[in-house]
Amino acid sequence: MMLLEGLNQKQQQAVSASLGRTLVLAGAGSGKTRVLVSRIAWLIHHHQLSPYGILAVTFTNKAAGEMKERLNALLKISVLGMWVGTFHGICHKLLRRHYKQAKLPEQFQILDSDDQARMIKRVLAALNLNTEQWPIKQVQHFINNKKDSGLRAHKVPTSAYGPTQTLIQIYQAYELSCQQAGVIDFAEILLKTYELLRDDPELQAHYQTRFQAILVDEFQDTNAIQYALIRLLTNSHTALMVVGDDDQSIYGWRGAKVENIQQFATDFAPVAIMHLEQNYRSTANILDAANALIGHNEDRVGEKKLWTAGDTGEKVTIYAAANELDEARFVAQRIKMQTLPLNEMAILYRSNAQSRVIEEALLRLHIPYRIHGGVRFFERAEIKDALAYLRLILRVSDNDAFERVVNVPPRGIGEKTQDEIRARAKAHACSLWQAAETLLDEQVLSRRAASALKQFLDLINDLQKRTLHNDLADQMHEIIQQSGLQQHFTKAKHDTALSKLDNLQELVNAAKQFQAEPRDEDLPLLTAFLAHASLEAGESQALVDEAHVHLMTLHAAKGLEFGVVFLVGMEEEVFPSKLSLEEPKRLAEERRLCYVGITRAMTKLFLSYAEVRRLYGKEHYHRPSRFLKELPDELTHHLKLAPKPFKFKSSAAPALQPDIGVAIGQKVRHVTFGLGIVLATEGYGAHARVQVSFEQAGAKWLVLAYANLTYIND
DNA sequence: AATCGGGGGCTTTTT
DNA sequence: GCCCCCGATT
Numbered sequence: 134m135m136l137l138e139g140l141n142q143k144q145q146q147a148v149s150a151s152l153g154r155t156l157v158l159a160g161a162g163s164g165k166t167r168v169l170v171s172r173i174a175w176l177i178h179h180h181q182l183s184p185y186g187i188l189a190v191t192f193t194n195k196a197a198g199e200m201k202e203r204l205n206a207l208l209k210i211s212v213l214g215m216w217v218g219t220f221h222g223i224c225h226k227l228l229r230r231h232y233k234q235a236k237l238p239e240q241f242q243i244l245d246s247d248d249q250a251r252m253i254k255r256v257l258a259a260l261n262l263n264t265e266q267w268p269i270k271q272v273q274h275f276i277n278n279k280k281d282s283g284l285r286a287h288k289v290p291t292s293a294y295g296p297t298q299t300l301i302q303i304y305q306a307y308e309l310s311c312q313q314a315g316v317i318d319f320a321e322i323l324l325k326t327y328e329l330l331r332d333d334p335e336l337q338a339h340y341q342t343r344f345q346a347i348l349v350d351e352f353q354d355t356n357a358i359q360y361a362l363i364r365l366l367t368n369s370h371t372a373l374m375v376v377g378d379d380d381q382s383i384y385g386w387r388g389a390k391v392e393n394i395q396q397f398a399t400d401f402a403p404v405a406i407m408h409l410e411q412n413y414r415s416t417a418n419i420l421d422a423a424n425a426l427i428g429h430n431e432d433r434v435g436e437k438k439l440w441t442a443g444d445t446g447e448k449v450t451i452y453a454a455a456n457e458l459d460e461a462r463f464v465a466q467r468i469k470m471q472t473l474p475l476n477e478m479a480i481l482y483r484s485n486a487q488s489r490v491i492e493e494a495l496l497r498l499h500i501p502y503r504i505h506g507g508v509r510f511f512e513r514a515e516i517k518d519a520l521a522y523l524r525l526i527l528r529v530s531d532n533d534a535f536e537r538v539v540n541v542p543p544r545g546i547g548e549k550t551q552d553e554i555r556a557r558a559k560a561h562a563c564s565l566w567q568a569a570e571t572l573l574d575e576q577v578l579s580r581r582a583a584s585a586l587k588q589f590l591d592l593i594n595d596l597q598k599r600t601l602h603n604d605l606a607d608q609m610h611e612i613i614q615q616s617g618l619q620q621h622f623t624k625a626k627h628d629t630a631l632s633k634l635d636n637l638q639e640l641v642n643a644a645k646q647f648q649a650e651p652r653d654e655d656l657p658l659l660t661a662f663l664a665h666a667s668l669e670a671g672e673s674q675a676l677v678d679e680a681h682v683h684l685m686t687l688h689a690a691k692g693l694e695f696g697v698v699f700l701v702g703m704e705e706e707v708f709p710s711k712l713s714l715e716e717p718k719r720l721a722e723e724r725r726l727c728y729v730g731i732t733r734a735m736t737k738l739f740l741s742y743a744e745v746r747r748l749y750g751k752e753h754y755h756r757p758s759r760f761l762k763e764l765p766d767e768l769t770h771h772l773k774l775a776p777k778p779f780k781f782k783s784s785a786a787p788a789l790q791p792d793i794g795v796a797i798g799q800k801v802r803h804v805t806f807g808l809g810i811v812l813a814t815e816g817y818g819a820h821a822r823v824q825v826s827f828e829q830a831g832a833k834w835l836v837l838a839y840a841n842l843t844y845i846n847d
Numbered sequence: 848a849a850t851c852g853g854g855g856g857c858t859t860t861t862t
Numbered sequence: 863g864c865c866c867c868c869g870a871t872t
Binding site for chain 2: 220246323384484485543547668669686687
Binding site: 264486489747748749750751 | 863864867868
C-alpha cells in the first residue's frame with residue numbers, strides 16, 4: 134500500500150514517524166487531516182496495530198465524521214472498532230461502560246448548556262438567591278470554568294471576597310441537584326472521566342494497554358482537563374501524536390490553553406517536532422499577507438511561515454466603505470461579479486450582529502445565502518420537550534426531564550403544585566416522580582391538582598408500556614401524539630407553531646434515520662439516540678445542494694476553505710473587538726482570528742471597513758483595523774471610497790434613485806475599463822453620473838452621457 | 848395561561 | 863436598534 138504517495142517530504146516524515154511522541158505543527162491548509170488519516174493507515178499497515186488499539190480525538194463531531202469517512206475510503210477495512218470522536222464523545226462512551234465505577238445511574242442523561250442554565254436557575258431559586266445579583270450566565274461560567282480546570286467545589290480556593298464563597302455554595306448545590314436527577318453536564322463528562330481513570334489504577338492500566346496509539350487533532354484547543362486526560366491514557370509505550378497550530382488558537386476565552394503545545398514538548402519528552410508549512414490552499418499573496426499579519430504576534434511556538442508552490446495570485450482588496458450599508462452593498466455586488474459558484478464564497482464577520490445588513494444587501498440582489506450557526510435542531514425547545522418525555526419513559530427519576538414537561542403542554546399542574554412536589558422531594562430526599570406519587574397516595578392535593586397530576590403520571594406509565602416494543606421512530610411518534618404536544622401546536626395561531634409542528638415531524642424522521650444507521654455503540658438504541666441528540670446537536674437540517682454563499686463568524690470558519698472570502702468590519706473596536714483591546718493576550722488571539730480568516734481564502738480575498746458604522750443605535754467613527762496596517766502595502770490594493778457616496782433612505786427598502794435609465798447592480802462594459810457593475814448614481818439628465826466598480830480598474834465615477842457603457846444582462 | 852410592554856444587555860461557541 | 867427575559871395584566 135503506497136501510503137506515502139502524493140505526500141510532500143514533511144508530510145511523509147510525520148506519517149512515518151516512529152512510535153514515540155510526535156508533535157506536528159501544521160499550518161493552515163497544510164494537509165493536516167490527510168496526514169492524520171494516512172498516519173492511522175500507516176500504523177495499521179506498517180506496525181500491524183489493530184484498529185481496536187487506536188484512539189483518534191478531534192475537536193468537533195464534524196471533524197470526527199470526516200476522519201472516519203476518509204479512513205473508510207483509504208483502509209477498505211471496517212473502522213467500527215476504532216475509537217474516533219471528540220473528547221466528549223469518547224469520555225461519554227467510557228462513562229457508559231463504567232457507569233458503576235463512576236457512580237452514575239445506568240441511564241444517566243446529558244445536560245446541554247441550556248439545560249444547565251435551567252438547572253442553575255432552579256438551584257438559585259432553592260437557595261433564595263436572586264438572579265439579578267447572581268446572573269445565571271455568570272454562575273454557569275464560574276462552574277464550567279472550575280470544572281474545566283479540574284476543580285470540584287470544595288477544592289476551589291476561596292478568595293478574600295464574599296462572592297466566591299456564595300458561588301462555591303451554588304456550585305455545590307448545583308452538583309447535588311445534578312446527582313439527584315442523574316444528569317451530567319458537558320464539563321462533568323470530562324471531569325468525571327478524568328477522576329474515574331485517576332482513581333482506578335486498574336482501569337487506567339487497562340486503557341493504557343488498549344490504546345497503543347493516540348492521535349489528537351487541534352491540540353491548541355485542548356483545555357486543562359483534556360490535557361490531563363491524555364496524560365492519564367498514555368504510558369511509555371503509547372505512540373502519541375498531537376497535531377496543532379498555535380497560530381490558529383482562537384478559543385482561549387473558553388478555557389483552551391495554547392500553552393499545552395509547549396507543555397507537551399516538556400511533559401512528554403522526548404518529542405519529535407515536525408512542521409508542515411507548505412500550503413495547498415491559497416495564493417502566495419494571500420499567504421504572504423497572513424504571514425505578515427501573524428508575524429506581529431509574539432510568543433509563537435513554531436514561528437511557521439506558510440509557503441506555496443502555486444501562483445502569486447491577485448492582490449488582496451481593501452475596500453473603504455462609507456458605512457456598513459455601503460460595505461454590505463459592496464460585498465453583494467462583488468459576489469455578483471464573480472464567476473465562481475456561490476457555494477465557494479464566504480462572508481466572514483467578527484460577531485453575529487453584523488450579518489443583518491449583509492443579508493439585506495444579498496436579498497436585494499437576489500443572492501441566495503445561508504447563515505451557519507444559530508439554534509440547532511436538537512436544541513430547539515419543542516424538540517427538547519419531546520425528548521424529555523423519552524427521558525422520563527426511560528427513567529422516571531430524571532428530575533430534569535420531569536421539571537421540563539410536567540406541565541408542557543399546559544395540563545393544569547401549576548407552579549403551586551410543582552412547589553409542593555419539590556418540597557416533598559426535598560423532605561424525603563427522593564425524586565420528583567416519587568414525591569408526586571406519594572402526594573397522590575396521601576390525597577393531600579386539591580382535587581383538581583390531584584387529577585391533573587394523576588393524568589400526567591398515567592400518561593408516562595402508559596407511554597412506557599405502549600412503546601416498549603415499538604421501534605424508535607414509532608415511539609417518538611407516539612410520544613408526540615399522546616403527550617399532547619402535537620395537539621398543542623396544531624392550534625397554530627401563529628406560524629411559529631406550525632414550524633414547531635414541522636420540527637416535531639422532523640424529529641420522527643431523525644429517529645427513523647438514526648435507527649437505520651450502523652452504529653458501533655454497545656448502547657441500547659434509545660440511550661444512544663438521546664446521547665446523540667445532546668452530544669451531536671448538529672446543524673439545523675442541512676438543505677443540501679442549493680447554491681448559496683456562506684455567512685458565518687470567523688470562529689465558525691475555522692477548518693473551512695472558500696475560493697473567495699470577504700472579511701467585513703475591519704475596524705478597531707469591531708475587529709479587534711473592543712473587549713479585547715486592553716489585554717495583549719486577548720489582542721493576540723484576535724490577530725490569530727484574523728489569520729484564520731485570511732487563510733480561509735483560496736484565490737481572492739476582500740477586506741472591508743466602514744468609516745461610519747451604526748452599532749447599538751449609535752453612529753461610531755472607528756479607525757480602520759490595525760490588522761489592515763499590518764499587511765504589507767505591496768500585497769494590497771485599496772479601493773477608494775466614492776467621493777460622494779449615495780445615501781440609503783432606509784435599510785429595509787432599496788434606495789430610491791432618480792430614474793436615469795440604469796439600475797444599481799447593472800452589469801456594464803466600458804471600452805477601456807472592461808467589466809464592471811453599477812454601484813451608485815448621482816444627478817439626472819445630462820449631468821447624470823454613475824459610479825461603476827470595475828473588476829480591474831476599481832470604482833470610478835463616470836458621466837453617463839459620455840461613458841458609452843454597454844449594458845450586460847445575463 | 849397567554850400576551851403585552853418595560854428594562855437591561857450587548858463577542859466569539861463546541862460539547 | 864434589537865432581542866430576550868421577567869413581571870404584570872387580562
